[in-house]
Amino acid sequence: MQIDTLGCDGGIGGTRRTTCYRVDQTILIDAGTGLLDLPLEALEKIDHIFLTHSHFDHILGLPLLLDSVYKNRQTPVTVHALPETIAILQSHIFNWKIWPDFSLIPRADQGALRFQPLRMGKSVSIDDWVISPLPVNHVIPAIGYALVSPQGALAISGDTTSCEAFWNHLNRLSRLDYLIVEASFPNDAQDLAKISKHFCPSLLQADLKLLNHRPAIFISHLKPGFEDAIMAELQAQCAGMGFTLQALQRQHRFKLA
């Protein structure tokens, strides 16, 4: 039971990659630029993709993935997402203008893509994982995910700003070993964080007071060039709260054992 960080940055440049996590061999959470580093054989093994929302940095690998793998796959790739996210992808990506509708390719009765709508309160079981959507607060409909296995639990916020319901859902889990939560901007960009509905350190510190668990916390979606400033502010503001807190690095592997 492992989760590989293929991408966790708030932008690109050098070794930065945008959001994509691989759960064991066959499941992805988001499909940002981190996906593009996988070899073709690994891409062909992806059966399920759970999307947090439709923003470009989280989905851009999906159209390219489908085009690269459909020839050697017997079954469609299932994309799990909110109904609103699915509607946006159908209207704005898989519309034959930006990219073909891969639910009809290679054949109308045998598409390479299958959408599976998610709803809050309903979990999806795959292998030994139970994957549940978590409420978050972003500028468009968005969710985070709790990934629970018999060996432990990890939660991913995706993109969000302050959201009491998110922490309430986490508190209902029987355990939480790891939390990946975003902090996109430094405190001097708090106005931008609020407008774009992301966390900055002061907003995240206030929300962390709502969390009853004491997981190892990994910070994601740091905007390029501001990584050190954001982490220094967070470490200072969260000192004494009892958390271990670090910037998530690409290729970090979470093992639940």
Ligand SMILES: [Zn+2]
């Ligand atoms: Zn977003």
Ligand SMILES: [Zn+2]
């Ligand atoms: Zn994002």
